[in-house]
Amino acid sequence: MLRYIIRRVLWGILMLILVCAATFVLFQVLPTVNPAVLRAGRNASPKIIHHIEVEFGLNQPLWVQFWRYLKHIFLHFNFGYSLYSGQSVLSLIENRLPATISLTVGAVVLWVVIGIPVGIISAIKRGTFLDRAAMGTALALLSAPVFWLALIAIYLFADELGRWPILPGPDSYVGLTADPWMWFKSLIMPWLVLSATQAAIYSRLLRGNLLEVMGEDYIRTARAKGLPERKVIWRHGVRAAITPVFTVLGLDIGALLGGAVLTETVFEIHGIGLLNFDAISHSDFPIVQGTTLLAAMFIIVANIFVDVGYAFIDPRVRYS
Amino acid sequence: MSAPLLEVQDLRVSFSTDDGVVHAVDGISYSVREGQTLGIVGESGSGKSVSSLTTLGLTRSPNTKIEGRMLFGGKDLVQMSDHDLRQVRGNEIAMIFQDPLSSLHPFYRVGKQLTEAILIHRHIGKSAARARALELLEMVGIPDPKGRIDAYPHEFSGGMRQRAMIAMALANEPKLLIADEPTTALDVTVQAQILALLDDLQRRLGMAIVIITHDLGVVAEISDEISVMYAGRIVEHASTREIFAAPQHPYTWGLLRSIPRLDSPRGEELIPISGRPPSLINRPSGCHFHPRCPYAQETHKRIDPKLEPVPGARSHEVACLLAPAVRASIWQGLASGRTPEQLLPLAAASNPAVAAVPAPAAPGEAE
Numbered sequence: 001m002l003r004y005i006i007r008r009v010l011w012g013i014l015m016l017i018l019v020c021a022a023t024f025v026l027f028q029v030l031p032t033v034n035p036a037v038l039r040a041g042r043n044a045s046p047k048i049i050h051h052i053e054v055e056f057g058l059n060q061p062l063w064v065q066f067w068r069y070l071k072h073i074f075l076h077f078n079f080g081y082s083l084y085s086g087q088s089v090l091s092l093i094e095n096r097l098p099a100t101i102s103l104t105v106g107a108v109v110l111w112v113v114i115g116i117p118v119g120i121i122s123a124i125k126r127g128t129f130l131d132r133a134a135m136g137t138a139l140a141l142l143s144a145p146v147f148w149l150a151l152i153a154i155y156l157f158a159d160e161l162g163r164w165p166i167l168p169g170p171d172s173y174v175g176l177t178a179d180p181w182m183w184f185k186s187l188i189m190p191w192l193v194l195s196a197t198q199a200a201i202y203s204r205l206l207r208g209n210l211l212e213v214m215g216e217d218y219i220r221t222a223r224a225k226g227l228p229e230r231k232v233i234w235r236h237g238v239r240a241a242i243t244p245v246f247t248v249l250g251l252d253i254g255a256l257l258g259g260a261v262l263t264e265t266v267f268e269i270h271g272i273g274l275l276n277f278d279a280i281s282h283s284d285f286p287i288v289q290g291t292t293l294l295a296a297m298f299i300i301v302a303n304i305f306v307d308v309g310y311a312f313i314d315p316r317v318r319y320s
Numbered sequence: 321m322s323a324p325l326l327e328v329q330d331l332r333v334s335f336s337t338d339d340g341v342v343h344a345v346d347g348i349s350y351s352v353r354e355g356q357t358l359g360i361v362g363e364s365g366s367g368k369s370v371s372s373l374t375t376l377g378l379t380r381s382p383n384t385k386i387e388g389r390m391l392f393g394g395k396d397l398v399q400m401s402d403h404d405l406r407q408v409r410g411n412e413i414a415m416i417f418q419d420p421l422s423s424l425h426p427f428y429r430v431g432k433q434l435t436e437a438i439l440i441h442r443h444i445g446k447s448a449a450r451a452r453a454l455e456l457l458e459m460v461g462i463p464d465p466k467g468r469i470d471a472y473p474h475e476f477s478g479g480m481r482q483r484a485m486i487a488m489a490l491a492n493e494p495k496l497l498i499a500d501e502p503t504t505a506l507d508v509t510v511q512a513q514i515l516a517l518l519d520d521l522q523r524r525l526g527m528a529i530v531i532i533t534h535d536l537g538v539v540a541e542i543s544d545e546i547s548v549m550y551a552g553r554i555v556e557h558a559s560t561r562e563i564f565a566a567p568q569h570p571y572t573w574g575l576l577r578s579i580p581r582l583d584s585p586r587g588e589e590l591i592p593i594s595g596r597p598p599s600l601i602n603r604p605s606g607c608h609f610h611p612r613c614p615y616a617q618e619t620h621k622r623i624d625p626k627l628e629p630v631p632g633a634r635s636h637e638v639a640c641l642l643a644p645a646v647r648a649s650i651w652q653g654l655a656s657g658r659t660p661e662q663l664l665p666l667a668a669a670s671n672p673a674v675a676a677v678p679a680p681a682a683p684g685e686a687e
Binding site for chain 1: 415417419423424425472
């Protein structure tokens with residue numbers, strides 16, 4: 001098991017290096033615009049631009065630049081500096097991460113708490129009005145784009161903007177430590193919007209799994225033992241049907257921690273997603289590189305967690 | 321002779337599906353006495369598993385229609401409420417299934433699944449249940465029960481899994497054990513071990529067994545009586561000795577001739593029953609077996625035979641339109657190595673009116 005984990009971590013690091021190479025090519029080799037020009041600002045003299053090129057090492061061969069880039073990241077955790085503000089990318093990320101984590105954790109709790117019971121009940125009550133209503137709603141939520149849902153939510157409930165102004169609107173996020181109550185209130189709408197689609201996906205996933213599991217031979221065995229149906233469903237059915245949900249959940253958390261760009265943008269939550277969005281609109285390549293790398297890292301770590309965790313959930317899985 | 325433990329009377333089970341009504345069990349009756357073993361034999365889709373699952377109410381659903389009576393200790397299992405039936409399941413009547421790997425929950429340890437079976441029906445403590453589970457594993461011949469009780473099903477071999485399933489079924493000392501193809505998924509040597517185990521446990525515990533199989537060889541050793549099912553009906557019923565000595569139904573002949581025998585000459589081919597089991601939605605007219613029967617006559621397409629006693633034999637019943645004397649001579653011919661084609665005139669001669677009409681050779685559905 002330990003060997004397996006070590007192997008997976010090493011593979012993960014290799015993956016990160018590959019992602020670095022990809023982002024390097026994408027943001028430092030392919031763009032036609034000279035970063036030094038962006039950094040220098042308007043009406044900069046060629047002398048200043050040349051000075052910046054030398055400072056950033058832009059006049060050196062690409063492989064030297066890449067090697068330096070890798071060294072900075074893996075040895076010094078230095079992701080570079082914003083071309084506009086000159087702030088370090090790492091400090092920007094550190095600054096923005098709490099908002100993204102707040103958004104992710106709340107949304108995950110919400111969609112798990114809603115999606116899983118709805119999925120189970122729909123499967124048990126298959127074909128009934130309840131099932132159809134739940135699955136119909138799920139389909140509608142699945143089909144609605146997140147930014148559209150977010151705009152509707154703001155239109156209906158946001159302070160100053162909404163028909164029923166009961167919740168803080170965009171750009172109201174404050175840190176948890178600064179004002180816990182405001183933190184909570186400001187995140188209610190983003191949480192709901194972000195979890196709506198996910199709850200729909202999870203309920204459909206779990207419903208499908210559970211229906212399949214309930215046809216398994218071991219469910220028949222559980223019934224033949226004389227177990228009450230409620231225990232057959234929960235102890236034998238749900239236990240087996242829920243394992244694939246963990247996989248998806250792990251990967252979803254990993255992906256969201258890399259920034260929920262749409263939700264953060266519409267609600268103006270200053271998290272990783274919005275940081276990324278702003279950086280892209282300004283061609284602030286070091287930030288985009290940094291956030292891309294961060295997102296990749298979260299997904300790789302989530303993958304390792306899911307694979308290792310699976311051995312604990314499913315006894316048939318053993319790594320050697 | 322003691323009163324029957326389970327008496328099934330005219331049981332009918334049908335399922336409504338999108339394609340039509342499936343008549344899985346079509347009016348079967350049988351009974352099992354305490355300590356006795358009944359073998360129910362038939363191919364896939366003959367309704368044998370459905371009838372046994374119905375005993376425990378496991379076929380109950382809004383799309384299922386169950387008629388007839390299943391008297392167990394004087395109570396009708398068909399009419400019993402779900403709640404009452406649950407008290408019977410795994411307690412007075414237990415069941416084991418074909419594939420022990422898929423029948424055991426992959427995520428729970430064997431010991432946990434055993435103690436669960438015990439604790440459903442017995443109000444004892446967890447440690448007492450665990451002690452009982454160890455005792456059961458020991459009883460079914462699992463070596464080193466203490467070391468194996470906390471293993472997962474996938475860590476057991478196929479034979480061990482079926483032993484564990486049997487242990488689970490016997491947890492509450494049932495009066496009746498229903499074994500649905502208990503050896504089909506196992507190696508031949510393991511099959512013999514499991515059958516010997518069932519036989520031994522029956523003797524020690526005095527329970528009745530209904531064993532369901534497609535393999536007459538399996539029931540030959542262990543059954544007292546055999547019912548042969550075809551298309552949802554019992555087409556022949558007799559003691560095991562009678563079935564092998566003087567089988568009456570052409571379908572039974574087919575089953576017997578498709579068993580490999582050690583004493584048959586090397587290189588001799590096994591003879592399969594031609595055609596496929598009929599659809600249970602649009603069943604053949606007349607005798608349901610006529611499309612596949614080498615001896616079928618024109619009248620057999622119209623007349624539906626009833627299960628009737630065989631003249632001169634004790635408790636031997638058959639549903640066949642051939643005359644008893646004709647059946648006897650055909651079986652004699654088959655037993656002496658002649659082919660159905662050679663024996664066909666015997667069947668035709670029994671019915672002079674239609675003797676000229678060739679029997680339908682090609683399998684298929686009647687209109």
